[in-house]
Amino acid sequence: MVETQLRFRDDEPAGDPAVTVDSFGEQTNASAVRIEPGDDARVLLPHLDRIRLVEVNFPVFGDGRGYSAARILREAGYAGELRAVGDVLIDQLAFLRRCGFDSFAPEHPLNAADAEAALARYPEVYSPTVDGRPAIWAKRHGLA
Amino acid sequence: MYKYDSYDQAMVDARVAEFRDQVRRRLDGSLAEEQFRPLRLMNGLYLQLHAYMLRVAVPYGTLNSAQMTMLGDIADKYDRGYGHFTTRQNIQYNWIKLEEAPDILADLAKVEMHAIQTSGNCIRNTTSDQYAGAIADEVVDPRPYAELIRQWSTFHPEFSFLPRKFKMAVIASDTDRAAMRLHDIGIQIVRNDAGELGAAFYVGGGMGRTPMIAPCINAFVPIDQMITYSEACLRVYNRHGRRDNKYKARIKILVHELGKDEYTRQVEAEFAHLLTQNIEPPLAELERIKAQFADPPFEIALDETVDRSDPDFAVWLDNNVQVHKAPGYAIVTISLKPVGGIPGDASADQIRLMARLAKRYSFDELRVTHAQNIVLPHVRKADLHAVWQQLDEAGLGTPNLDKIGDIIACPGLDYCSLANARSIPVAQKISERFAGREQEIGELKLKISGCINACGHHHAGHIGILGVDRKGVENYQLLLGGSEGADTSLGTITGPGFNEEGIVDAVEKATSVYLANRQDGERFLDTYRRIGMAPFKDAIYAKDAV
Structure with a gap:
């Protein structure tokens, strides 16, 4: 079990181990699920009220399917923990945060100072996502 | 043309700082080359056969003279005195040192330029019609729509690790001068019978080893839903595009394998969902951008006659000059294809000369064409001979636009x-x-x-x-x-x-x-x-x- 290095939530982490998307359908008491790149996040949507943790695995950082999976869950109102695991690197942190991830369990621990700098790098954003940050256009037109 | 505000400037400045930090971590060994590679690529920095190559974005091919001058100065300062204009309206330098790349980005940022997403598996620089704003056959100037896409696609958090690179082009004429249907997404801005503007989406075109002509998947997306529709097209691709084989990873393969109808169905379903997410910039933002692409102050009642008595000049006129929408003006294409030359190459001095000509004769504007030439979009007919003389003296007067030598x-x-x-x-x-x-x-x-x-x-x-x-x-x-x-x-x-x-x-x-x-x-x-x-x-x- 890889340790969660960064967490941006105040609640207690879920204690249950995450099960695969396939098993999740059968184990009606499971509260933690792990999404692999090929999984369809939308199959979880009917069950969001019982999920406390979704782990999204990045076997290689260049496979960006997990970004869409995360946003889809957040767009559907999922408010539990969304954890990026696997090949999670410094320079992907800001993008991951913007797609709704609020905890990170990188396979190889990240340099804490570099991670903090990367997350604080861009003061503004061009596009709205699910992280609540107003887009630059919203600021330009007094909508934020 | 578009002028950065403090938000745009802050984004490119932050990018310079970020890249400087990434290069530092690469040079001190804390970033492995395989981890650095996608980062440098997203800044247009390739490792080529002999050196690094830096590709600089020229959004929709439009430049002012200060930017063009800087491109010439960079060629002198960091390269071997040349720049190479590309088929995606960008410029690239072939002899770059990694340690100097952050300084080049800093110089570019001084003139509102960058190398963001000129490579990598992300949304690349958006291209457009090189005659935008100057040609009579356009419905509107397509560049404000391309600028809206530029901002939307810049550091898009969901679409920075796509299956493969992603190229978009925006035109607004029935005459396509941007090879629009050979792009991952080609957009044609159109007007419907009610007089409203919309975007026709052509998705899944491309060249490469499996060339395909993009089918139209939606002939009229209302203009205030264009970004949302683009997002839907990209999301379906990001989720379902093939990642098992990089040669089958472009969106054209997905559209081909699913079939146009099924791909379209999935996009429309995603679009319906995304419309509830309020991700579309307001029309006021489009208007803000449009105002910056307003016509320059064309003079009226100008002389239409051009003295064709110099035969060499007449040949150039017949080849490299197009009809402008404003009376008394013409569109000039400067050929970067001299006999025996390297297509698309220009020396630092030539680049700076073209900048000076743009400032003096073309309302401070230039365009890069996908055919690797340069356009002076707004030249008074009365100035054509003077422009031609100065180009010709600098080896830039080759009269061969769209001829066999314009390779x-x-x-x-x-x-x-x-x-x-x-x-x-x-x-x-x-x-x-x-x-x-x-x-x-x-x-x-x-x-x-x-x-x-x-x-x-x-x-x-x-x-x-x-x-x-x-x-x-x-x-x-x-x-x-x-x-x-x-x-x-x-x-x-x-x-x-x-x-x-x-x-x-x-x-x-x-x-x-x-x-x-x-x-x-x-x-x-x-x-x-x-x-x-x-x-x-x-x-x-x-x-x-x-």
Whole structure:
């Protein structure tokens, strides 16, 4: 079990181990699920009220399917923990945060100072996502 | 043209700082090359055969003179005195040192430029019509829509690790001058019967080893939903595009394998969902951008006459000057294809000269074309002779726009680590072989790629040349009948390939067949389409030389 290095939530982490998307359908008491790149996040949507943790695995950082999976869950109102695991690197942190991830369990621990700098790098954003940050256009037109 | 506000400037400044930090971590070893690679690529920095290459974004091909001057100065300061304009309206430098790359980005940021997303598996620089804002046939100036896409796609958090690169083009004329249907997404801004503006979406085009012409998946997306629709197209691709094989990872393969109808169905479902997410910039933002693309203050009642008594000038006028929408003005295309030259290359001095001419004669504007030339979009007819004289003195007066010497070519094996064959020497030999006969042959678009990735657009050339590696020897295949634009078609291979001399001879034979068969007013392409491949093939592969 890889340790969660960064967490941006105040609640207690879920204690249950995450099960695969396939098993999740059968184990009606499971509260933690792990999404692999090929999984369809939308199959979880009917069950969001019982999920406390979704782990999204990045076997290689260049496979960006997990970004869409995360946003889809957040767009559907999922408010539990969304954890990026696997090949999670410094320079992907800001993008991951913007797609709704609020905890990170990188396979190889990240340099804490570099991670903090990367997350604080861009003061503004061009596009709205699910992280609540107003887009630059919203600021330009007094909508934020 | 578009002017950065403090938000835009802060974004590029932050990017410079970020990249400087990434280079520092790479140089001190804390970032492995395989981790650094996608980061530098997203800043347009490639490791080529001999050095790093930096590709600088020229959004929708539009530049002002201060930017163009900086591009010349960068060529002197960090490169060997040259810049190379590309088929995606960008510029690249071939002799860059990694340690200096952050300083180049800092210099670019001083003139509101950057290298963001000029490479990598992300949304690349958005291209457009090089005559935007100057040509009479457009519904509107397409560039504000391209700028809206630029901002939306810049650091898009969901779409920075796509299956493969992603290229978008925006036009607003029925005459397509941007090869729009050969893009991952091509958008044509249109007006419906009610007079409202909308975006026609063509998705899944591309060249490369599997060339495809994009089908239209939605003929009218309301203009205030264009970004949301783009997001839907991208999300379906990001989730379902193939990642098992990089040669099948472009969106064209997804659209092809799902079928246009099924892909469209999925996009429409995603679109319906995303409309609830309020991600579309308000029309006020489009208006803010549009205001910056307002026409320059064209003078009225200008003299329309041009003195054609200088015959060399008259030839250039007939080749490189187009009709402008404003009376008394003309659109000038500067050929970067001198006889025997490297297509798309310009020296630092030439770049700065073009900047000065733009400032003095073209309301401070230039354009880069996908055919690797430069446009001065708004020149008074009365100034044409003065402009031509100064260009000609600097080796920039070649009168060959859309002629056989106006060759598109990729950098090929002289620079590129992917190439199988050299492109530049073939381009040079062809332009030398046909020097002086270009006018007789008329419009003929010749395009050369040094490998099947097709950066030189060989599929879309009236004559296309593809360099391949045949048992360790460079070999060139000939294609005929390709075209971009409203009548987009893909070229057909004539047959067995040729060596370097042989391909030049084969091109000559093809042009001879055309000249012998053309009927009044026909271009090479028209004759080919009328008489078909057979006569060309017979001549090209005949045992006796023609």
